[in-house]
Amino acid sequence: MKTVSIKDFYVDMNVKNNGVEFDVSDDGHIGDLFVTKTGIIWCEGKTSKAKGRTISWQELRDFCKNNP
Known part of the structure; x- marks a missing residue:
């Protein structure tokens, strides 16, 4: 069964530079x-944040808009 959890629940109202991490x-x-x-x-897997695949909000918006 697929699960998604927040590793660190401390989040201000606005997402800061470090962001929120989901496992x-x-x-x-x-x-x-x-x-x-x-x-x-x-x-993916045990990849560090520095080596992860980054997608800007504009790229995500374009992807979602073009792949309903």
């Missing part, structure tokens, strides 16, 4: 998703 698992760790004020960062 994604399905019978084991799949990866981490960071939501920041500049976009999202997907880290």
Whole structure:
């Protein structure tokens, strides 16, 4: 069963530079998703945040708009 959990629940009303980290698992760790004020960062497996795939909010908007 796929689960998504917040690793650190301390969040101000506005997302700050470090963002919020979500742990994604399905019978084991799949990866981490960071939501920041500049976009999202997907880290497959044990990939560090610095080596993750960054997607800007504009890229995410365009993707969602073109892939309903």
